Structures are given as C-alpha cells and as structure tokens.
Amino acid sequence: MVTIYIDHKPYTVNPGKNLLETCLTLGFDLPYFCWHPALGSVGACRQCAIKMFRDGDDKQGRLVMSCMEPVANNQRISIMDPMAVDFREGVIEWLMTNHPHDCAVCDEGGSCHLQDMTVMTGHAYRRFTFKKRTHVNQDLGPFINHEMNRCIQCYRCVRFYKDYAGGEDLDVFASKSNVYFGRSEPGILESEFSGNLSEVCPTGVFTDKTLKQHYTRKWDLTMAPTICQHCSLGCNIIAGERYGDLRMIANRYHGEINGYFICDRGRFGYEFVNSPNRILQPQHMGQPIDSDKAINEISELIKQSNVIGIGSPRASLESNYALKKLVGDSNFYKGVSKQEQALTELAVSILKEGTVRTPSMKETEKADAVFILGEDLTNTAPMLALAVRQSVKQQPMQEVNKLAVPEWNDAAAREIIQDKKGPLFVATVAETKLDTIASKTFRAAPQDIARLGFAVANLIDSSAPNLSNLSEEEKTLAELIAKSLLASERPVIISGTSCQSDSVLKAAANVASALQKRNKNTGIVLTLPECNSVGLSVMGGLALHDAFEKVKNSKADAVIILENDLYRHGSAKVVDAFLSKCKSVIVIDHSQHATTTKGQWLIPAGTFAEADGTLVNNEGRAQRFFQVYEKANVKESWRWLSSIGSAAGNAIMQPWKNFDSITAALSQEEKNFNGIEKVSLSADFRMHDGQRVPREPHRYSGRTSMLANVAVSEPKPPEDLDSGMSYTMEGTRALPPSSMIPFFWSPGWNSVQSVNKYQEEVGAALRGGDPGIRLFEASGKQSSYFTNVPEKFKPVENKLWGVPIHHIFGSEELSAKGAAVSNRVPLPYLLLSKEDAAKLKLTEGEAIEFEIDEQGFKLPVKLCATISTGVAGLPVGLPGLSFIELSSWGVIRSLK
C-alpha cells in the first residue's frame, strides 16, 4: 500500500494501478472515455486530465492524463485544480462539436456515458457555430444498430471488438475528424460478442437493435438481477421489463464469472419471453381453465394415479425439487437422454470427486496455457471462449512485466506483445473460431481426441494409462502439448459434454490430474449442456429412458413434465409411444413445443423473467435469479407444484409458503445442497433503513397513467413474497447487497459505467463479495486415472460416424425462439470431409440421404477441409432437426 495525496488529502491505495482507476475506486468523479476497466488505457481521449505536482512545494504542477500515470508513493495530484477542470471542459467541448442534436431519438439517452461526462465537466453551452460532419450508417445485422454521427472517436469499440474479442470485421477507417468505425461494407457483425458494443460504446453509435423494436429508457424499466439461461456458465445479467414485455438484457458485473461482458446469445436470446407461443393460461384438453380449478383437478388426478415426474436441466433447483417431492424420490426422472445423463454425471464427478479444482472464468482468463479437448467453445459456452482469448495474452505479458510496463498500459503492452501468443491447443472435430489464436490445432473424431488426451496425460505422468499405435504426428503433438503444459504456471484443461464422448471427458480429467501432481495451480473447466445441468445432476434421479421403461411396464400411468421438451431428449418414435401410453400428461412450461401439443393439461410456468429460482453453473456455483415482473396466471413451476402438492395433501409441501421455505427444505433434506439458502438473502431482508430494494429507478415514469386506459384508479402494485425487493420505485436509495443489484446507477452516473461505484476496487469483486456460493470443490476422492483408452477411430465403408456440431444461435432451445436470434440460425446440413464428398461424388449444397439412430434424413452437404474422413458433423438442436443420439454410425442410404 502506498500513500497518495489528492487535493492535499492523503489516501492509502494499492500500487500497480493507474491514477484514474485509483481515483474512481476512491469514489471521485473523474470523467473518461477511452479507458475501460477491461481494456486498459491508451490515453487517447485526454478527458481524464488531472494536475500532478513534483512535491509538496510545487505550486505550479503539470497536467497529466490520469489513466496513463501509475500510482507512486507520496504522489501529489489534484482533480479540482482550476486548470485541470478547464482542460477537461475544453476537451469535452471539442468532442461535442460534431455530436448531433439527437438525444431525444437516441437509444443511449438516459444511460449515456457521454451525457454523464458532459454534465460532470460542466460543458453546457455550444460555442462552435460551424457545420457538423456527418457519416452514412451501415446495417450491421439483427443485433446492433449503427448511428455513426454520434461517434466521439474514443476507439473503445475496435479495441473491444478486435483486440479483446478477436473479431475481424469491425475496423476504423479514414483519418482526423473523419474517422469511421464500421465494417468494410454493410453486413452482419460476425463476432459472437458484438452486443457488448452497445455497452462499450460511451454514446449511441452502437445500440441494441432488439431494444429499439420496443424502445424504453433505462429509467422506465422494471429491472431485476437474474442469471442467463442459455448455457451452463451462469453469466449474471439484468433483465428489464415495461408494459408486461421483457425489453432488454444487460450485463451484470460479476468479478468471478462474466466480468464486464456477455455473449450475444445471452443478450439477445431473451425474446422468447415475449413470443406469441407462450402458454399464458392453464389449459385442459386445449380449453382454458381457471387456475384454482386446475390445481384441484390435477391434485385429485395425481392422488388417483401412479404419477411420475420428469424434471429438466433448464428448470431451477426449486422447481425440480418441488417436482421430486410431489411425485416421490423414486418417481423422479431427470428428463435427459441416457447419454446426456451419463456424461453429465461423469463431468460432475470429475469436478466434485476429482483432484483438480475447477477455476472460475476470471481465473481461466489468467491461465497461461490452455488445452481444449473436443469443445467448440465459441458455440457451446461463448463467454469461456472470450476468457480463452485473454489467456493467450498471459505468457507474452511476462515480457511486458519484464520491461516494467504496467499491464493496464494497453497500447504499450500490445506494442511489446505484437503477434505473440501463449500456448493454446485446440483438439476438436471440426474447425473452431479459436483456431486463429491456437498454437496447434488437432482435427479428429472424438475417439482420437480422447486418445491424444490420454497420450498427453501419459507423457506428463507415466503412471497414467499408456496407449499404443499413435501416429507420428499425434506423438509429436502430444509431446509439444505436454511440454507446454508442464512449462506453464497456471495451466487449464477445458473439455465438456458437447461432443457426446465420455472418453474425451476422461482424457481431459487424466491430463488435469497428471498435471496436478506436478503443478498445484492446474485447473479443469468442463462445460455442460444446459443452465442447470449440474444442479439437476447433483439432485439425482434416473434418466428419461428409465421413465419410458416404467410407463411401458405399466408401473405408472400419469406423468408431470416440468419445463422440458421431451422431443429434444429422445427420438420422436420413443417419445410418441411414451406419451400415448400415459393416461394423463401434465406439462408445466412457459412456451409451446412438440411436447406441449401432446399434454392434456398445460400449466403456464414463468420464464426466468417471471420466476425466482436457483441455478448451478458449470463450476458448481449456485446462483439466484430474481423475478423481474408479475404476469397474470403465470407462476413459477415450483409454486404450481407446491400448490398442487398442498391440495393433494402432501405433508412435506403443505408448509411451503414461498421461495425461502422451499430452499430451506431443499437445504435440510438434500445433503448436497446444504447451505443453499445462503445463496440469497431471505424475503424478510430489508435494508438498514427498513426498506426494500426497488426494482425501478427513482425516475420511473407513468405510474398513474400506464394502466389508466383500463381503469383510471391505479391498481395496488404486486407484492414480492419471495425476496426483499419491491416491484415499484419505492425503496432504499442505498447501495443494495451484491446479490440483488437490480441496475447500476449512481448520482451523476446513469450509464452502466456506474458499475465502478458498486465494486470494492475497479475491476475487482462487487462490494460485499461476488454473489453465488460454490456447492462443492474437488474433494480428491477419486484420485486414480481413468483407464479405458478408446480404440483408434477407423472409417467404415458406406457409413459415417455422426458427431454433434453446435451453433451459438440455434442449438440452444429457448434463444432460438426469439425473433432476432432466429435470423441467425443456420439451416440443417451435414458436415462432410472433402475426401468423403469426393468419394460420394457430392458437391457443396447437394442433398445426402442417410439413416442414423433409426431415423432417416435428407440434408444438404456442407464441405469441410479439416473434419476427418469417415466422420460427419450433424448440427444439434436446430429447428426442423429431430433428436439424434450421437455419436453413432450413420448409414448412407442413397445418394442425391
């Protein structure tokens, strides 16, 4: 710790930071544009100027850019020095000369960093009377709106898009005040992280196009902290509602998980909530029915029948638990295919009982060597791909440190790093977007990827299982990987369930445990299929297949299906047979899908926006998501289930009143979830001033008019029984606890940049600690290596080995139902190697007919230069493509 003097007052601060960060951490309002906590400093905008003095006697001082000056002991600076204040005002006046008179029609208005900084510096009157320069906009696709006139040339967009997220199609053109940020020609932004431009841009050049469709100002939104439901990483987000529709998703800073950014699937995948396909009323045989009547009739029905429950990896812990208690532990099924069940259980056991700790995403960013087995991260867990992109900068960063250049000095650091990249090895079925930054890539069938992993593990630790008949090429690659991993300080092994191979997971576990013996800082990260796969797996239960068996053997005649489209977890033939065999099918879900059409009873569940719940992410972190708004007739699944249970006289469920009582029961009854009630504060929680945390900003408008068209007397606002938050603007103005931050706002800081007021230190944890609790850490119980090394993959004549290919837009069920994301969903295809295509005399786009998993398909062929011969990639979960149990052999039936 060092002491610095700001305007003659001493402060004790951390060394190694720059003065801007330090001043913001101390709570000073110092304006800035080009600096971003995740992107570092370049000193381009000159907005954060302060006065710096040589010593106590120096009365003159000199202007410096605070973002470019490292903190030093006994430093004397002044923020309020008149010269610095004047300078900052002058800078913003220049930046504003070309800024259009647009705020009224600009989507950034009200959450605009430029507005905030202009007010902060005191620039109020325009003296520049000359003409403004203008720019033509580009159409950047369904996610991002472009309005180039508003640009103030801070360069944050390209620094994020190109340098941080590795995008290639956004750049800067022209010179001086003509500088233009855009693509070389109009078109869809290719990066999976393009949505962050709307938060990175300090003004309204890049804005959220989906929000524009139903535009609402930040101050008019009812917002709540929630968790992204579109992959297993559990990124923290804020969801905002107005007039009964979900309007936008924004990033919610979490120091350990997503930091300042989220992916486009998380940001734009929310539109399914507003879809016309929602189930909004209980239905019996297609006819709407009153909620109470439905509860009573269903409770009678389950009393009279042998009922089984099918849970869901995309439903909250509470909902799954309520179902489990309603139907009884032995009648609860997880609702995932046998293969997914086995893979998830294996992954969870590796994380829980293995010897290697799973690092958080923030720690993965700091890894200095990464080995990815079988996982196309950009498409299965996009934010992890972003973390990996940062990790390759770690090893070259040592050189930066050696030259005593601080890491936050972005331009200088990049100058030193140039094109150098740390070790990253990507072993996948087909090419991935991370290939361009990888030291070496390896393309093979899952079996061979696993074999490479086993070989690496054996090279690191000879007691790991050995394997023979590796090709020369594989041997050298394995040696290189082993050498690089051993040479690194914080290696991370990444794998997951997406290539549907247990051998790959086992190989990854072996590599990690072998490394762990030599290096205690090793980490293993596994991605899972859905947002609550880990939670459901820890809860236990049999696979969907076993439920099918039970009904087939007439041991059950009624089924409650919880937030699950069975047709995504089993083939149509089997699911059809199962559903027709069941006398009563009760489906609790929020959106229509193939399974809901077969249900006699439909119960309208809340989506994440209309429900409270807990999810467990891929590192075993339990996180609470809060309800954003109330919708008539729509309730959380667990609330429906506990009402049905109470009506049916279920003794366990009768005392359940709200979210807290369910989590308390879960924590008591299931030893794996002990302490889960501590994930969030209880519903009785009130701030120190005795008030709730308001979901609406204090400037929320239209309360006495929004519903006046229905009735001029305002209805009573809904009460929140499940949390210490209120659905109104009434409540505390103090900083809420870190687990329940509904929006980031601070006086003078209306934009999301106000997040620095919520952090202990800029870029560190939120005040009071990052939310969420890890349910488990690697116990080391299972310290032996996995031994079953798979056989080498051998192509078979007239057959193709089907492997899953994931798409960020399309493979995930819920996001693909939204309007904007559905624009980006590819059409089904079959990925084939060029050699195989030549053998089969197929060209790109021609149809191939084949049979796999007892189903026939006819799909256009897409050629791939890198996929192994004998292997075919099949996209997962795309609309129009039925469930296939991969990986398995597919038979080519006929050509053309």
Add this chain to the structure above:
Amino acid sequence: MLSIVRSLWLVFLHMFHKRETVQYPEQKNKLTTRWRGRIVLTRDPDMGERCVGCYLCAAACPVDCISLQATEDENGRRYPEFFRINFSRCIFCGYCEEACPTYAIQLIPDFEMAEYNRQNLVYEKTELLIDGPGKYPGYNYYKVAGLAIGGKGKGEAENELPPIDVKSLIP
C-alpha cells in the same frame, strides 16, 4: 364609530367600481398564451407529428401521469405508438412542456375539461394531437437532428456537412 362609518362609505363607493367577478360561463375570462391549461401534442410545420417519443415529459412529470411508447415508421422517424395523459392526476405544472426537446407537448389556455366520469379524463393521442404547431410555429426537430429519416438523408439537416466518403484518399 368613525371607522364603521368609514367602512360603510368605502363599501358604498365600491358600487361604482368596475366589477371583477366574471359571469362565467356566459362571459369568458381572457387567458394569456402562456397560461398552463389543457395539454396538447402539436405538429411540425410540414404536419408531421412532433413528438418523437423521447420519454422526457414522462420522466419530468411529478405525478407520473404521462405514459407513452415510442415506435418507428418505415422511414426511421420516431413517433409515439400511444400517448396517454391521465388528467385526473395532472397538476398542470408545465414541466412536461419545459422538458420537451421538440416543442411537441404544449400547455394551452384552456381549462374546461370537467367530466362527470373520472375515466373520461384519461386522454389518448386522438384527444391530444392537434393539427398545428401550437405556440412555436417554425420549429422542426428532424431538420436539426442528425438522424436520417424519410425525405432527409445524412448531411441534409441544418448546419450539416455532406456525409464523409470514408474511402476517399484526399487528406
């Protein structure tokens, strides 16, 4: 004694003064143009809706009696999909007019809005929108704003240079 007589005398004199009481409604009082009465939404000189749905009036309203939803026409011009004022809540403070960046919302010298049914005090856009520019005849927001809308491209607003040719090599 003297004061009573003086008062009587003063009252007697008032019989010859000009009457302040107006025989409303037969007789109407003259209201100044800046009188804050009924709220209207006005139009541009070229008869386009002035309101761009920026929500500033709603935010400024101390009783929160204004609600609206912005939307866009095919030309990119923003307008309110609905615009509702609950006059049973309105206190005629005029903050909305002050906040309006486009002169769309204006308070006019009219107060005769009494209703037997409170529900009738909820005014929608059909009741609010008038066919004229109100108190500010010349102003046209989109002629000043940098946004391109139908009929006005980039660089065609007041005080704007033509759009930059990014690919030009001329310094």
